[in-house]
Amino acid sequence: MLRIEDTDRERYKPEAAEALMADLRWVGLDWHEGPEQGGPGGPYYQYERSHIYAAYYHQLEQSANAYPCFCSEKELEMARRAQRAAGKPPRYPGTCARLSAQEVERKRAEGKPETLRFRVPPGEEISFVDAVHGEQRFRTDDLGDFIIRRADGTAAYLFTNSVDDALMGITDVLRGDDHLTNTPRQLLILRALDLPAPRYAHMGLILGDDSAPLSKRNGSRSVADLEQSGYLPEAVANYLARIGHVYEQGEQLLDLDELAAGFDPSRLSTAPSRFDPNHLLHWQELAVQAASPLRLRAWMGIDALTPPGYADELVSAIRANVRFPEEARDWAKRVFGPPPELDDKAHKALVEAGEGFFAAAADCAEQGYNRYQGLTAAIKEQTGAKGKALFMPLRAALTGRCSGPELQPLVDLMGGERVVERLRRAAQVAAEDHGQREE
Incomplete structure (x- = not known):
């Protein structure tokens, strides 16, 4: 199921959601339920679910599990500074938690911006078993009352995801361990609303070479960038599936069904993983070799x-x-194409072989020895060259490089005219270099 979490309207961009869906389709992760597909759990854009959230906000307020907060950002920052100065972790001090109904109405009449906070019960311990980190325990006294509806009336992440996971039948939540401390808050919301809680698993974040969270600054590229660069989707899928997770099949290229079948939360790492572009290239090589002609x-x-x-x-x-x-x-x-440009190593190979080698080679090709086997045998007989002294200058002259695919099929594809043209060009290059040195 695909859900678009778009309640933060200041940051939401429709084109970003479209790009996200295009990326998922390219990798092959088509959704069975969600935008453009429909399903029983819709709407699938959270902003369109505001009426659902409003009903649950009302329920929390009626049960005294939530209350309006009129504290300004300046007031909140001053409170955080005071807590840090006292050596305490910053959390909401509960300034508006005990406002009377009359005080609430007065502040509303004054037009003060209003958020809605969840009232965290004091003196409790929230525990759950994380599929990666094991048993987790949090004291509610360390959490502080948190915002579930922003001042602009839009729903906050902690609230929307808790409610939607329950209503949409989500059984398992796998996310980065930067969300681990959000889990007790979400469990409190679900308990207060008498909604079912999913199982949680938190894995280590992906870091760049500088040990900072992966971003464009330290090497991250969008899926669209990878697609445009020529990466195959199965290479990207296999690499991503193995960041922070180990498969029994090791370095074997797997399709999406096999990746899903081999996934096991117990094989997830608790430590951060580093993005390794060379490892991604490894999977690209395997994907190219596995693809059909x-x-x-x-x-x-x-x-x-x-x-x-x-x-x-x-x-x-x-x-x-x-x-x-x-x-x-x-x-x-x-x-x-026309005779290719010579790289430095190829130019050096031509010069070392000399004009005579290539003149003899061109003569052999003109005599009809322009298929690889016949050409190399004729050149060997004419010049006495063999081994590397035969094949390296020949590769350099014909392809412009000293490394690459097997030479035999390339030569046979070139055809006689191109072979002769390139060998004559090589003889000329060698002669010109010799003449320059004599001068």
């Missing part, structure tokens, strides 16, 4: 860069060496 061809976007009928062969030739579409398109250009 037809899917990879569309993902790579190479059809416009390859002659008709050659795209599938190119996919097979390069799939083990590419992680992103731009890498695949680069290889398509290197194979089927």
Whole structure:
């Protein structure tokens, strides 16, 4: 079920909710109940549930479990400073908890902004079993009365989620451990309203390299950014499923059903986890290798860069060496385009092999030895070069790089004219470098 928590109207942006749903769909996490799907628990935008919350607010006020608060932010900050100075944790001092009905009406008549606070019972202990952290105990005297309705009339997170979890049949709540201390407050709300409580599990937060919570500043990227960069959804899903959680299958790529079946709260870590971009790349590599050729061809976007009928062969030739579409398109250009630009290592390999090596190689190719096996055998016979001295300069001349996919299928895809053109270009580069050194 998908629920959009949009009661904070100052921060809510409709486009953010649309982006969230698009991200979920891309990863493959389609919802059975929620926005655009409907269901028995709706509405699924919390702002549209204001009438539901209003009824429960009234119930809490009638039972004296909630009361109006007229304290200004300045007054609250002064109280917090005084508590800190006294070595006490800051919490609401209960200033408005004992206002008479007449005082409440007078403050309302004066137009003072009004929030609604939940009245926390004193002298109690709230306990629950967290699926990750085990038994948890909180003293109500340490909590303080908390806001459940803001001054603008909108519902606060603690209240809306408690009520909606109960009304929508949520059985388990898994969230970051920064919400652990919210749980006793939510349990108090549910008890006061005689609503069922879910089971809670709180896992460690995801941190960046600087040990701060993950954000754009320390490496976080949106799901849309990952999609646009060429990450496959199953790579992202497998990585996210393993942040702070261990699977029995280890590093095996799993589909969403397998990820769900293998999830176990007891395998969640209580410690924070670090975002590791290299680990994400690992899952991307596995996802690319597991994808079908037809899917990879569309993902790579190479059809416009390859002659008709050659795209599938190119996919097979390069799939083990590419992680992103731009890498695949680069290889398509290197194979089927004009002679590729030489990187520094490739240029050095050409110079070291010398003009004579490439002139002989070009002659072999022009004589019809332009398939890989025949070409390398002919060059070896003509020049005596073998091993690395044969294959490295040949790779450098034909692809512009000294590393990459297996050379044999690339050469066979290039065709004779391109092979000859690139070998002649290599001979020229080697000759020019030799001439410059003599000068």
